[in-house]
Amino acid sequence: MTLALNGEPILTPEVTIGDYVYSRDSLAIMAPAEREALGVTVLPDPEPTxxxxxxxxxxxxxxxxxxxxxxxxxxxxxxxxxxxxxxxxxxxxxxxxxxxxxxxxxxxxxxxxxxxxxxxxxxxxxxxxxxxxxxxxxxxxxxxxxxxxxxxxxxxxxxxxxxxxxxxxxxxxxxxxxxx
Structure with a gap:
């Protein structure tokens, strides 16, 4: 699963959103509505080559x-x-x-x-x-x-x-x- 913040992939283990620091893993297990409220989306997996x-x-x-x-x-x-x-x-x-x-x-x-x-x-x-x-x-x-x-x-x-x-x-x- 590739997560993105405001459309950009989150490539680091942690990301700051507002005043809080979130791990990429914690964002991955959040409910979709919680992630979306933070501006985090799941990017579609790329088509396999x-x-x-x-x-x-x-x-x-x-x-x-x-x-x-x-x-x-x-x-x-x-x-x-x-x-x-x-x-x-x-x-x-x-x-x-x-x-x-x-x-x-x-x-x-x-x-x-x-x-x-x-x-x-x-x-x-x-x-x-x-x-x-x-x-x-x-x-x-x-x-x-x-x-x-x-x-x-x-x-x-x-x-x-x-x-x-x-x-x-x-x-x-x-x-x-x-x-x-």
Missing amino acids: LEDLRAAANAAVTARREAVFEAGFPVPSGPLAGQHLQLRNADDKANWMIAEKNARAAVGVGLGETPLVKLRTLENNTVTVTPNQALTVLAALEAWSVAVLGRAWALKDQNDAATDAAGLTDEADLESGWPG
Whole structure:
């Protein structure tokens, strides 16, 4: 909120009106009628620039991307079908990378079809699968993650290329096109 005294913005922390000194904060919380009686008005907020709108649109894309990751990877088939692998933070992502490394090592020593890999889902179910099954699920997780990032990048590229507000992403853009 920008306050003005007699049409001029109040830029200092305090202002003298008549015989009294008022803080800008105290003027801001006054009832509008009290402010107006002192000659203080609220200036309209300036229209946001295209850069302001672009930054807000890109922040919305980032928030949507993170919400998609937080909802987890929906496993489409196999022993984990219908469940989700969690990707809430960097630790979750690192855990899946370690699981993939361990599954590859097990396959490398001939244990690819032995049920010994435990995977925990977002639904808090622990499922024991073979290393080959784990690698299949983790490859699908990787492809899905790349698609999520690709969608976010496409939307941000659209925002960066926009020459006016109409070219920026809107609610429909944010809700569509994400991998399932």
